[in-house]
Amino acid sequence: xxxxxxxxxxxxxxxxxxxxxxxxxxKMAYYxxxxxxxxxxxxxxxxxxxxxxxxxxxICQNIxxxxxxxxxxxxxxxxxxxxxxxxxxxxxxxxxTRDYNGMYHVxxxxxxxxxxxxxxxxxxxxxxxxxxxxxVREIIMATSPNVEGQATAxxxxxxxxxxxxxxxxxxxxxxxxxxxxxxxxxTLARAIENRREI
Amino acid sequence: xxxxxxxxxxxxxxxxxxxxxxxxxxKMAYYxxxxxxxxxxxxxxxxxxxxxxxxxxxICQNIxxxxxxxxxxxxxxxxxxxxxxxxxxxxxxxxxTRDYNGMYHVxxxxxxxxxxxxxxxxxxxxxxxxxxxxxVREIIMATSPNVEGQATAxxxxxxxxxxxxxxxxxxxxxxxxxxxxxxxxxTLARAIENRREI
Numbered sequence: 001x002x003x004x005x006x007x008x009x010x011x012x013x014x015x016x017x018x019x020x021x022x023x024x025x026x027k028m029a030y031y032x033x034x035x036x037x038x039x040x041x042x043x044x045x046x047x048x049x050x051x052x053x054x055x056x057x058x059i060c061q062n063i064x065x066x067x068x069x070x071x072x073x074x075x076x077x078x079x080x081x082x083x084x085x086x087x088x089x090x091x092x093x094x095x096x097t098r099d100y101n102g103m104y105h106v107x108x109x110x111x112x113x114x115x116x117x118x119x120x121x122x123x124x125x126x127x128x129x130x131x132x133x134x135x136v137r138e139i140i141m142a143t144s145p146n147v148e149g150q151a152t153a154x155x156x157x158x159x160x161x162x163x164x165x166x167x168x169x170x171x172x173x174x175x176x177x178x179x180x181x182x183x184x185x186x187t188l189a190r191a192i193e194n195r196r197e198i
Numbered sequence: 199x200x201x202x203x204x205x206x207x208x209x210x211x212x213x214x215x216x217x218x219x220x221x222x223x224x225k226m227a228y229y230x231x232x233x234x235x236x237x238x239x240x241x242x243x244x245x246x247x248x249x250x251x252x253x254x255x256x257i258c259q260n261i262x263x264x265x266x267x268x269x270x271x272x273x274x275x276x277x278x279x280x281x282x283x284x285x286x287x288x289x290x291x292x293x294x295t296r297d298y299n300g301m302y303h304v305x306x307x308x309x310x311x312x313x314x315x316x317x318x319x320x321x322x323x324x325x326x327x328x329x330x331x332x333x334v335r336e337i338i339m340a341t342s343p344n345v346e347g348q349a350t351a352x353x354x355x356x357x358x359x360x361x362x363x364x365x366x367x368x369x370x371x372x373x374x375x376x377x378x379x380x381x382x383x384x385t386l387a388r389a390i391e392n393r394r395e396i
Contacts, residue, residue, distance in 0.1 A: 004263050010248040013241045017226045028215045030287050032245060033252050033261055034306065040249035043211045044242040047230060050208040051238035054231050063231055065202050089228050108232065 007033065059130070061106040061123045063088045071104060078102045080137040084127065084156065086110055086144060094142065102140070105130065110148035111155055119155065127156070131163050138166045145172055205231065257328070259304040259321045261286045269302060276300045278335040282325065282354065284308050284342065292340065300338075303328065308346035309353055317353065325354070329361050336364045343370055 007029060014025035032040050056062070057069035060082075064070070071077065071091070081102030085091055091104050107122040130136065139160060143149035157167040173191035174183050183191070205227060212223035230238050254260070255267035258280075262268070269275065269289070279300030283289060289302050305320040328334065337358060341347035355365040371389035372381050381389070 003268075004252060004261065006244075006248040006251040006263055007261065010244045013244040016237070016241075018229050019222060019225065024217060026287065026290075027217065029248065030261075030285065031216050033248060034285065037249055039214070040245045043214075044245045046204075046208045046211040047238045047242045047245075050204040050227070050231060051235055053204040054202060063202065063205065063228075065204055070201070087228065087232065089224065092224075 056106075056108075056123075060104045061108060061126060062091055062104055076101075080135060081140065082127070082130065082136055082138075083140040083142050084153075085142050086149065086152075090142065102138075107143070107152070110143060111152045112148045122152070124156065124159070128159065131160060131165055136163075136165050138168060141167060141169045145170070254304075254306075254321075258302045259306060259324060260289055260302060274299075278333060279338065280325070280328065280334055280336075281338040281340050282351075283340050284347065284350075288340065300336075305341075305350070308341060309350045310346040320350070322354065322357070326357065329358060329363055334361075334363050336366060339365060339367045343368070 010029040010032065011022070011025045014020055014028045015022055017025075020028075032043070053065045054063050055065075057064045057067075057072055059068050059072040062069045062071060066073070078101050082105050083094060083100060083102055084105045084107060085094070086107055086109065088106055091106065094100050094104070105123070105127045107124065107127075109117055109122040111117060111119055111122060127139075131139070139156070141153035141156060143153050153169055160167050171194060172187065173194060174180065174187060180188070208227040208230065209220070209223045212218055212226045213220055215223075218226075230241070251263045252261050253263075255262045255265075255270055257266050257270040260267045260269060264271070276299050280303050281292060281298060281300055282303045282305060283292070284305055284307065286304055289304065292298050292302075303321070303325045305322065305325075307315055307320040309315060309317055309320060325337075329337070337354070339351035339354060341350050351367055358365050369392060370385065371392060372378065372385060378386070
């Protein structure tokens with residue numbers, strides 16, 4: 001790559017994006033340089049505008065450009081169930097099921113001592129306040145089924161013990177449409193363990 | 199995806215980048231929103247800065263932040279050979295070979311009547327001026343070996359007929375390390391046609 005400081009800086013910024021390697025970053029930087037001036041301007045404006053207008057919902061910590069997000073503001077949703085997720089995009093995944101009508105709580109991270117992320121680094125105290133101040137019947141821990149996700153779910157379940165609230169986790173098993181032959185053995189063991197009557 | 203205008207606009211901007219689909223664009227937008235304010239600011243600055251400082255080299259139309267690019271300014275390079283490429287990143291590919299020491303000319307596009315790109319839409323007149331005003335011995339047409347690339351090479355070769363200049367094209371054949379068994383038949387036919395004594 002030819003060394004032009006402003007170009008290298010732009011490539012560097014693209015490389016910071018999730019899933020972007022140096023080759024893709026160069027391609028994107030060339031695209032910006034060889035496009036019309038308005039492309040860079042509108043991109044730059046969108047970045048600053050989004051960052052300035054969007055913040056966390058006062059209640060559930062989901063992203064929003066209002067004081068409380070559209071999900072918390074929706075009167076038709078069941079306020080007695082809270083689904084706890086790691087990040088805002090996980091809400092989209094749950095909403096896509098069209099099968100859940102409760103509230104959410106976004107932790108913005110998972111507890112991970114290995115990566116120096118403790119309970120105070122995620123939005124946990126906000127969840128405890130919600131549970132203590134409102135009439136919450138159930139907390140669904142929908143963190144990912146990996147080490148950090150499970151540890152975080154366990155930790156939160158323990159913290160919620162003193163409250164009169166049911167804490168549940170997502171079912172683990174073979175995916176719909178999946179094949180038994182190609183299932184990994186841990187997942188299959190869980191599916192057998194959690195088998196249900198039909 | 200939750201509808202927040204500033205967020206949707208940001209996703210839209212990411213989607214414009216080459217090779218980015220809606221899923222990746224959402225991921226990147228979420229990354230910007232959940233990162234520190236400085237991330238968006240420095241990204242935005244890099245975009246505007248690059249677009250403001252970088253322009254085309256007066257001579258070869260390569261990108262540069264000076265009046266003429268570092269390759270044109272290099273006194274050690276052979277001024278009598280010009281390698282014609284489609285876009286600035288193609289120069290990187292040729293330079294990586296460490297096997298070429300001549301000049302370049304960037305067309306910024308390929309002639310393509312199907313896509314409404316005519317000879318006046320690429321930096322062709324600048325090439326003709328260079329050839330007529332300087333002592334150029336050879337033009338290497340290094341456009342990609344696809345329909346537009348070949349058509350552009352043919353068109354330019356025809357335009358250069360009146361000048362006392364040799365016009366060459368890159369050799370087509372099976373790639374080094376490639377396998378005969380898996381070569382496509384058009385490439386293999388070209389490799390046989392252009393066979394050389396060893």
